[in-house]
Amino acid sequence: MKIDRTNPIWRFHGITPMAIFFFAYLYLPIIVLLVLSFNENRLATIWTGFSTQWYSVVLDNSDMLRAAQNSLVIGLSATVIATIAATLAAMGMARGRFRGESGVAAMLTLPLLVPEIVTAIATLLFFIVIGVKLGLISIIAAHTVFCIPFAYLPIRARLDGMDPALIEAANDLYANEWQAFKRVTFPLLWPGILSGAMLSFIISLDDFVISYFVGGAGSTTLPIYIFGMIRIGITPEVNAISALMLIISIIFVSISFLIDRIRY
Amino acid sequence: MEFFTRHKRFWLIAPAVVYIGFFMGLPLLQMAYVSILERGTNGGVNWGSLSFDAYISFIFDRDLMDNLIINTDYLQIFLRSFELSALTTVLALILGFPTAFYIAMQPQSRRNMFIFLVTIPFWTNILVRNYAWMLLLRNGGLIDNLLNTIGLDTGGLDLLYTPYAVSIGLTYTYLPFMVLPIYASLEKLDHRLIEAAFDLGANKRKAMTRIILPLATPGIIAGSILVFIPCLGAYVTPELLGGGKFMMIANLIGSQFGAARNWPFGAALGFVLLALVLIAMMVYSLKFKKLPENAS
Amino acid sequence: MKLRSILLGASAFALLSLGAGAAKADGELFFYNWSNYFPPELFDKFEKETGIKVTLDVYDSNETMLAKLQAGASGYDIVVASDYMVDVMIKEKLATEFDAKSLENFKNVAKPHDTMKYDPDRKYSVTYLWGTTGFTYDSDVAKEKLDDSWKEFFEPRPEFQGKIGALNDEVEMYAAAAYYAGVDKCTEDPKEAQKILDILQKQKPYVAVYSSEGTIDRMAAKEVAMHMQWNGASHRTKESLPSAVFVYPREGLSFWSDHFIIPKGSPHFENAKTFINWMMQPENAAAASNYAGYMNAIKGSDAYLDESLKTDPAVNMPEKYADRLVPGKNCSEKARDLRNRVWTKLKS
Numbered sequence: 001m002k003i004d005r006t007n008p009i010w011r012f013h014g015i016t017p018m019a020i021f022f023f024a025y026l027y028l029p030i031i032v033l034l035v036l037s038f039n040e041n042r043l044a045t046i047w048t049g050f051s052t053q054w055y056s057v058v059l060d061n062s063d064m065l066r067a068a069q070n071s072l073v074i075g076l077s078a079t080v081i082a083t084i085a086a087t088l089a090a091m092g093m094a095r096g097r098f099r100g101e102s103g104v105a106a107m108l109t110l111p112l113l114v115p116e117i118v119t120a121i122a123t124l125l126f127f128i129v130i131g132v133k134l135g136l137i138s139i140i141a142a143h144t145v146f147c148i149p150f151a152y153l154p155i156r157a158r159l160d161g162m163d164p165a166l167i168e169a170a171n172d173l174y175a176n177e178w179q180a181f182k183r184v185t186f187p188l189l190w191p192g193i194l195s196g197a198m199l200s201f202i203i204s205l206d207d208f209v210i211s212y213f214v215g216g217a218g219s220t221t222l223p224i225y226i227f228g229m230i231r232i233g234i235t236p237e238v239n240a241i242s243a244l245m246l247i248i249s250i251i252f253v254s255i256s257f258l259i260d261r262i263r264y
Numbered sequence: 265m266e267f268f269t270r271h272k273r274f275w276l277i278a279p280a281v282v283y284i285g286f287f288m289g290l291p292l293l294q295m296a297y298v299s300i301l302e303r304g305t306n307g308g309v310n311w312g313s314l315s316f317d318a319y320i321s322f323i324f325d326r327d328l329m330d331n332l333i334i335n336t337d338y339l340q341i342f343l344r345s346f347e348l349s350a351l352t353t354v355l356a357l358i359l360g361f362p363t364a365f366y367i368a369m370q371p372q373s374r375r376n377m378f379i380f381l382v383t384i385p386f387w388t389n390i391l392v393r394n395y396a397w398m399l400l401l402r403n404g405g406l407i408d409n410l411l412n413t414i415g416l417d418t419g420g421l422d423l424l425y426t427p428y429a430v431s432i433g434l435t436y437t438y439l440p441f442m443v444l445p446i447y448a449s450l451e452k453l454d455h456r457l458i459e460a461a462f463d464l465g466a467n468k469r470k471a472m473t474r475i476i477l478p479l480a481t482p483g484i485i486a487g488s489i490l491v492f493i494p495c496l497g498a499y500v501t502p503e504l505l506g507g508g509k510f511m512m513i514a515n516l517i518g519s520q521f522g523a524a525r526n527w528p529f530g531a532a533l534g535f536v537l538l539a540l541v542l543i544a545m546m547v548y549s550l551k552f553k554k555l556p557e558n559a560s
Numbered sequence: 561m562k563l564r565s566i567l568l569g570a571s572a573f574a575l576l577s578l579g580a581g582a583a584k585a586d587g588e589l590f591f592y593n594w595s596n597y598f599p600p601e602l603f604d605k606f607e608k609e610t611g612i613k614v615t616l617d618v619y620d621s622n623e624t625m626l627a628k629l630q631a632g633a634s635g636y637d638i639v640v641a642s643d644y645m646v647d648v649m650i651k652e653k654l655a656t657e658f659d660a661k662s663l664e665n666f667k668n669v670a671k672p673h674d675t676m677k678y679d680p681d682r683k684y685s686v687t688y689l690w691g692t693t694g695f696t697y698d699s700d701v702a703k704e705k706l707d708d709s710w711k712e713f714f715e716p717r718p719e720f721q722g723k724i725g726a727l728n729d730e731v732e733m734y735a736a737a738a739y740y741a742g743v744d745k746c747t748e749d750p751k752e753a754q755k756i757l758d759i760l761q762k763q764k765p766y767v768a769v770y771s772s773e774g775t776i777d778r779m780a781a782k783e784v785a786m787h788m789q790w791n792g793a794s795h796r797t798k799e800s801l802p803s804a805v806f807v808y809p810r811e812g813l814s815f816w817s818d819h820f821i822i823p824k825g826s827p828h829f830e831n832a833k834t835f836i837n838w839m840m841q842p843e844n845a846a847a848a849s850n851y852a853g854y855m856n857a858i859k860g861s862d863a864y865l866d867e868s869l870k871t872d873p874a875v876n877m878p879e880k881y882a883d884r885l886v887p888g889k890n891c892s893e894k895a896r897d898l899r900n901r902v903w904t905k906l907k908s
Contacts (some may be wrong), residue, residue: 001542002534004268007369007370008369008458008459008462009366009369009457009467010472011458011462011471012468014362015365015366016363018359018362018366018367019362019363020361021359022359022360022362022363023363023381024354024361025436026382026385026436027385028400028406028440029328029385029393029397029436029485030384030385030388030396030398032396032400032406033388033392033393033396035385036399050266061332061600063616072747084500085279085280085283085335086280087279088276088277088279089276089277089279089280089281090447091276092272092273092274092275092276092277093273098273098886100318104281107281107284107285107289108280108281109489110288110289111284111288112289112469112489112490112493112494113493113541113542113545114292114534114536114538115330115496115497115513115514115517115536115537115538116496116497116499117499117517117518117521118287118292118497118517118531118535118538119291119293120538121530121531121534121627122288122291122292122294122295122466122528122531122534123287123288123291124627124628125294125295125298125635126287126290126291127304128295133635134634134635139547141287143282145283145284145287145405147285148280148284149461152267152280152489153445153486153489153490154445154448154483154486156446156482156486157445157448157482157483158448158449158451160449161449161452161479161481161482162452163535173498182472184570187523188669189291191448191450191451192435194379195379195444195445195447195448195466198379198440199440199441199444199490200381202383202387202440203390204338205386205387206386206389208390208391208500209282209419209499209514212624213627213628214342215617215627216618216634216635216636217590217592217615217617217634217635218590218615218635219617219638220616220617220618222389223389223391224617225391225618225619226389226391226392227391227401227595227620228595228620229595229596229617230595238392238395239392240468242389242392245387245388245389246385246387246388249383249384249387250384252398252545256402284771291894303893305893306626306648306651307623307626307627307648308631308652308653312629317619325901336908337901337904337905337908338908340908341904341907345671397615402783403783420699425768425769462734502729503771504771507767507768507769507771508728508769508770508907509764509767509769509770509907510908511904511907511908515907519730519900519903519904520900521623521627522621522623522730523621523622523623523729523730523731523896523899523900523902523903524896524897524899525623525626525896526896526897539686544862
């Protein structure tokens with residue numbers, strides 16, 4: 001491979017092989033999972049032949065689709081609410097010190113410090129005491145709590161490294177502070193916002209313990225559904241739904257890429 | 265600065281803080297109350313009757329003569345959880361930092377693609393990913409076969425159902441939480457800055473410690489927190505990849521709300537964990553504050 | 561801007577889906593059950609015959625279910641509870657009295673299931689399925705036929721060492737070790753609990769995995785050669801591993817039964833009664849047995865059972881083992897504490 005001298009990576013020898021190893025490690029289980037979703041045998045550990053039957057089984061399984069839909073609704077709602085709240089908070093926190101700042105900062109990261117199982121039980125008891133009916137809404141409320149710090153930290157990290165002069169300059173040049181935000185702060189901030197939103201979404205989609213406890217009748221999410229299925233062993237059905245989730249994610253991401261292209 | 269007047273800052277920060285205060289602060293206070301209540305015979309608690317049994321039984325045990333003796337079972341479980349989480353954080357950093365750096369050094373157009381590559385595997389469920397690792401790690405599984413094919417006769421690795429398997433699984437689970445924050449803080453790193461450092465006679469180590477690391481530090485801190493803490497609360501991975509042979513804290517807490525039906529003790533365990541985490545964080549942040557002075 | 565388009569699309573999608581979920585039909589039933597314990601086809605059949613749509617949520621342990629109900633209204637119409645949990649639920653006033661004997665199909669219930677230790681008049685519960693907890697081994701691995709004793713499981717022969725699968729279940733494992741030790745599984749005596757711990761600790765080096773999930777898969781893939789199992793799971797193991805043999809240990813084995821209960825605050829009480837009554841029809845009960853591999857409590861369901869189920873000694877227990885069965889028991893607080901400490905010590 002030709003060395004690109006404009007990219008300083010070449011000076012650090014270990015970096016590229018390490019990144020390659022990282023992606024291999026990351027995708028190895030995914031490849032196994034994809035391959036096994038085409039396994040004819042019901043038992044995932046025994047390969048008997050190629051088949052696409054599990055995909056039709058999954059698409060026919062209304063319970064599983066309902067669970068997947070629940071998961072997406074919860075993930076998207078919690079991500080949107082949490083990302084907005086976290087972005088605002090990060091901007092408020094990033095400039096200068098104020099009295100009680102460390103207390104506020106601790107509050108913002110509190111959900112990360114509490115083990116999931118404690119959060120789950122505490123939230124369940126709390127919802128009952130204040131009389132919230134358990135269901136999708138209660139899960140969204142609980143997920144938003146732990147999504148806020150996951151969105152907040154990357155945004156804050158991004159803001160901390162930003163040159164304050166840029167915003168000052170913007171404030172000098174634009175009469176309207178909303179415009180300053182839209183034209184300067186936000187474009188600079190968005191890689192942080194994007195990684196924050198992504199983190200939130202993933203963690204919500206993946207959550208099992210909290211949804212399990214805070215959920216009510218009819219709010220089974222995909223992790224809970226899959227948890228129920230693996231009691232007899234992981235079946236190709238589970239692999240197939242995972243593969244479908246991957247495809248949805250790739251489509252979702254590609255669309256956002258396309259929209260981006262058109263706008264620029 | 266107009267945008268960040270005191271008044272406006274308050275309204276920017278308030279929604280997130282109020283939300284967390286309501287949906288997390290209050291439940292925790294209620295939970296603290298539960299931890300000093302008397303347990304109900306069939307689970308649950310007797311509201312109103314106070315008892316500190318839960319905290320006493322964390323450290324002490326009553327022997328047959330009803331004397332208090334020190335009980336190390338729970339402490340051991342706590343210790344193991346901290347060790348495994350620390351190991352996982354270090355592994356995630358070793359893998360995650362070079363990758364984040366690599367991605368940040370790519371041309372702008374390719375970076376987003378890499379970021380999505382990092383996150384895509386996590387659209388599958390944690391249980392499914394753990395199962396995939398079980399298939400990979402077990403005797404006669406893919407990794408075993410691979411090593412045999414290249415001539416290493418391992419005679420069965422016996423990797424699955426060990427703490428190593430748990431570490432591999434946990435590292436895998438929390439990798440993006442390390443990569444994304446580090447990337448976010450390195451993303452604005454200008455190639456020319458590094459080139460300039462080399463032109464001025466810096467060696468690799470200096471370029472790394474003087475330019476790259478200081479810039480990456482907020483991300484590394486954020487990433488380490490995001491990996492370490494959820495690791496402490498890991499519930500599924502020790503059960504699946506560790507073969508259920510040893511508990512981590514979350515399993516212990518879970519069992520108090522499960523078969524043991526001892527809610528106050530479960531709540532107390534949660535608060536002991538919370539206190540330890542807070543102390544660890546304070547020590548960590550004190551150290552972190554000193555770092556920039558040493559570096560300059 | 562990219563992020564904004566993502567967020568806009570996402571929130572629109574979320575709102576739409578929420579709206580779709582809010583439109584609810586009247587003929588509904590919310591069913592809370594163990595996972596993989598009810599044939600999905602049967603829900604369709606029920607809906608076709610009665611117009612009531614069943615929504616299923618699953619749990620992994622009696623205690624999880626209890627925690628939700630104890631915490632307050634959960635929105636469920638029917639839950640399935642094991643024997644000792646029936647006791648807890650009645651005592652905690654979490655079960656609604658519906659007087660099962662007044663239901664039309666109760667006449668189909670076979671003896672002795674028409675009564676039950678914790679609910680003798682069947683005011684609160686009806687048996688769904690029942691079974692036993694023993695262990696299964698691969699007879700191809702064994703050098704000779706194994707003794708029907710827990711010794712084979714707790715002190716395995718060389719060919720089984722390191723190839724043992726145990727249930728990751730505090731209650732079941734403790735009970736089995738208690739039978740083997742010859743002590744009460746609800747013992748309040750620390751010395752007896754110590755005996756149980758010794759057995760479990762001595763066995764631990766030979767155990768490959770403690771897991772209640774995927775026991776069938778693990779046996780079929782020959783990852784382990786012996787697994788503590790529920791008899792229905794053992795029956796399903798045999799389908800892919802014909803050499804699997806289920807053992808009824810002579811020291812005793814747990815005999816458990818699971819029961820339909822209508823929890824307090826059920827929003828569709830009448831539908832719940834309709835469902836329970838419907839499940840007491842022989843062909844429906846048989847369908848559940850055929851799916852899960854456990855016996856039901858309904859007279860006349862034999863005619864609809866799969867042949868493989870009827871001829872499998874793991875499910876259709878030979879009469880001579882009847883005195884080995886030990887029913888479930890609601891242990892005292894002190895006994896539960898001892899049990900939990902033994903379990904924690906085993907895993908610390």
